[in-house]
Amino acid sequence: MAVTVVGSIAYDRVKTPFGERERMLGGAAVHFALAASFFDEVRVVGPVGDDFGEAELAILRTRGTSTDDVEHVSGGRTFFWHGEYGWDLNSRETHDTQLGVFEHFEPKLSEPSRAADVLFLANIQPDIQRQVREQSGARFVALDSMNLWIEIARDSLMKTISQVDCVILNDAELRQLTEKPNLVQAARALMAMGPSVVVAKQGEYGAALITAEEFFALPAYPLETVVDPTGAGDTFAGGFVGYLARHADDLHDGATLRRAMAYGTALASFNVEEFGTERVARLQADEVSARVADLQRITHFEDAPIELRA
Amino acid sequence: MAVTVVGSIAYDRVKTPFGERERMLGGAAVHFALAASFFDEVRVVGPVGDDFGEAELAILRTRGTSTDDVEHVSGGRTFFWHGEYGWDLNSRETHDTQLGVFEHFEPKLSEPSRAADVLFLANIQPDIQRQVREQSGARFVALDSMNLWIEIARDSLMKTISQVDCVILNDAELRQLTEKPNLVQAARALMAMGPSVVVAKQGEYGAALITAEEFFALPAYPLETVVDPTGAGDTFAGGFVGYLARHADDLHDGATLRRAMAYGTALASFNVEEFGTERVARLQADEVSARVADLQRITHFEDAPIELRA
Numbered sequence: 058m059a060v061t062v063v064g065s066i067a068y069d070r071v072k073t074p075f076g077e078r079e080r081m082l083g084g085a086a087v088h089f090a091l092a093a094s095f096f097d098e099v100r101v102v103g104p105v106g107d108d109f110g111e112a113e114l115a116i117l118r119t120r121g122t123s124t125d126d127v128e129h130v131s132g133g134r135t136f137f138w139h140g141e142y143g144w145d146l147n148s149r150e151t152h153d154t155q156l157g158v159f160e161h162f163e164p165k166l167s168e169p170s171r172a173a174d175v176l177f178l179a180n181i182q183p184d185i186q187r188q189v190r191e192q193s194g195a196r197f198v199a200l201d202s203m204n205l206w207i208e209i210a211r212d213s214l215m216k217t218i219s220q221v222d223c224v225i226l227n228d229a230e231l232r233q234l235t236e237k238p239n240l241v242q243a244a245r246a247l248m249a250m251g252p253s254v255v256v257a258k259q260g261e262y263g264a265a266l267i268t269a270e271e272f273f274a275l276p277a278y279p280l281e282t283v284v285d286p287t288g289a290g291d292t293f294a295g296g297f298v299g300y301l302a303r304h305a306d307d308l309h310d311g312a313t314l315r316r317a318m319a320y321g322t323a324l325a326s327f328n329v330e331e332f333g334t335e336r337v338a339r340l341q342a343d344e345v346s347a348r349v350a351d352l353q354r355i356t357h358f359e360d361a362p363i364e365l366r367a
Numbered sequence: 368m369a370v371t372v373v374g375s376i377a378y379d380r381v382k383t384p385f386g387e388r389e390r391m392l393g394g395a396a397v398h399f400a401l402a403a404s405f406f407d408e409v410r411v412v413g414p415v416g417d418d419f420g421e422a423e424l425a426i427l428r429t430r431g432t433s434t435d436d437v438e439h440v441s442g443g444r445t446f447f448w449h450g451e452y453g454w455d456l457n458s459r460e461t462h463d464t465q466l467g468v469f470e471h472f473e474p475k476l477s478e479p480s481r482a483a484d485v486l487f488l489a490n491i492q493p494d495i496q497r498q499v500r501e502q503s504g505a506r507f508v509a510l511d512s513m514n515l516w517i518e519i520a521r522d523s524l525m526k527t528i529s530q531v532d533c534v535i536l537n538d539a540e541l542r543q544l545t546e547k548p549n550l551v552q553a554a555r556a557l558m559a560m561g562p563s564v565v566v567a568k569q570g571e572y573g574a575a576l577i578t579a580e581e582f583f584a585l586p587a588y589p590l591e592t593v594v595d596p597t598g599a600g601d602t603f604a605g606g607f608v609g610y611l612a613r614h615a616d617d618l619h620d621g622a623t624l625r626r627a628m629a630y631g632t633a634l635a636s637f638n639v640e641e642f643g644t645e646r647v648a649r650l651q652a653d654e655v656s657a658r659v660a661d662l663q664r665i666t667h668f669e670d671a672p673i674e675l676r677a
Contacts, residue, residue, distance in 0.1 A: 095676055239591060276584030359622070361626060
């Protein structure tokens, strides 16, 4: 089994209406691993610099995550992102991005990381995603990306997408990538390129899943307090892909995909309750299960016989 | 039983990426009535001018809707709205609004309209909403509004809200009105003013229902073709409030409220498939039921036992 993830391991400087952190552990691969590790062994592939600390490495190793393929680049600096969220947390501004060790990153997967059943290509340059994909023997590959790559590396991204099974994007990115404003049409356009599963992340509204046979939509878990949305999408992906890695023999089963959506949604809801990895790093299994049960309850309705007027 | 609605009866000029109409039947009360009439007798209260035609009146009377309280203002012009939607239909620009007969409208409810169990105050000036509310003997009153009244008639709107049972607003309006960016907090703030039910309309993402005991969220019905969103919110309200009018003895039952959400959602999905009232005017009861069943299917998931890793 096992799930391999390639993506950023980072320090984030973040300001939200509820507080700020000068330098906290972040990065797509980190958030993904903290969530996916509830389901299966996670192997993280990505570079860090001299400034990356033992304490952060220990958090990354939560629930047995392997950091064997975390490459320490001597003389380098860890990826750094500085962003700020607006009043309603739906808008964010990037103040600074320092690629650091990611600038010349050439992924080299160890044998165990190549052998993992499931691979997640977190949001990085699509050429690098493809290099990893080509080294992997995974039978299920999922990918995330962002508006930047759609704008400056569109052809490469399209090529990478044609080589994966599942695309997980924000719905605005889905629209931008396919130039189709309609979600169902956008998903069909992507599926025509190769992937069989499309997940549209919709932020505070939840997420939708589209396959050739299925449409499934799940609202976000309702929270009264959202402190920091950073990493929510990667945490969702970690729950979703991690759940699938654990059920690698039922990957094309609709019920499995739906449950994976629920676990992704539950995990993402914890992520946003505190800054960065703070909440998920100490999250307990029974808390996750309880929130999945809540999600089932808050989305459930049953029709009752009614004679409509003609 | 019966449900009374007060609101605009209008001509709309609308342009979307998929076509345009120079002058089509529209208005909140019209869209509401076309949907609510599937469930119960609807009584429409609102003014029209000399230009309002027999053909439009006939559409308003679909499924037995009473137009006894539609006031013909001699020498007046019917309310007119001219708007245009952007590429993804999520943004719209109002080019022109002509109040016409609404400018000096003083609602006078007939005895049967006062006696209706349920009242819907569609989006009009909150003073007028209150005049209607005060004439009505309804045991359940729901209200819609818009950003304009939040900006220019806030105190009046607040006063009206304190006199109703249910508020149905776009989530952006909920935020603006309560100055709380968080949906759950915003709903609680409104419930503290009197209403026991808050519905947040979320456009293409669906809608959420909040009461003291319940949180329920339902995605929009997935459509490949959306032609014109005009009236979707009022059609939703018509389905939601109409369903409740039909079940007036179970108004505080969670299962009833959830089903009402499903009927509102199903009806709204038809509304946007064609311009204005075109689709819902010829809609059949079995089509509505089929879409409610679809909604149940596309939102359903069941957890399965899983041992999460510690």
